[in-house]
Amino acid sequence: MGETITRAQLSEAIYQEVGLSRNESADLLEMVLGEITQALLKGETVKISSFGSFSVRQKGQRIGRNPKTGEEVPILPRKVLVFRPSQLLKGRIRQGYSTRATPPAAPTTPPK
Numbered sequence: 001m002g003e004t005i006t007r008a009q010l011s012e013a014i015y016q017e018v019g020l021s022r023n024e025s026a027d028l029l030e031m032v033l034g035e036i037t038q039a040l041l042k043g044e045t046v047k048i049s050s051f052g053s054f055s056v057r058q059k060g061q062r063i064g065r066n067p068k069t070g071e072e073v074p075i076l077p078r079k080v081l082v083f084r085p086s087q088l089l090k091g092r093i094r095q096g097y098s099t100r101a102t103p104p105a106a107p108t109t110p111p112k
Contacts, residue, residue, distance in 0.1 A: 007033075040081065052085040 014025040047053040064075040
C-alpha cells in the first residue's frame with residue numbers, strides 16, 4: 001500500500017507548481033477544501049471534472065447484527081459521504097496498475 005498524502009504535502013505541491021508563497025499555498029488549499037465542505041453541508045454535489053464527484057447520501061434505519069453475540073441491533077439513520085470517481089480517473093488508475101504489474105520487456109538485440 002502507498003503512502004498517505006497530507007494537507008501539508010498538498011500545500012507544498014501547490015507551492016512548488018504555482019509559485020505562491022507557502023502561506024498563500026496553505027490558505028488556497030484551505031479555501032478549496034472549505035468550499036467543498038460547505039457545499040456538501042448544504043446537500044450539494046461537488047463535481048470536479050476529470051476527477052470525480054462527492055455527495056452526501058441519507059441512509060435509512062436498518063437492523064444489523066452484533067458480530068460477537070449475533071444479537072440484532074438497530075442501526076440509526078445517518079448521512080454518509082460518497083465519492084464516485086470519473087471514468088478518466090478510473091482509467092488512469094487502471095493503467096497505472098497494469099503498467100506496474102507487467103515486467104519490462106527484454107531487449108530484442110544484445111547490447112554492443
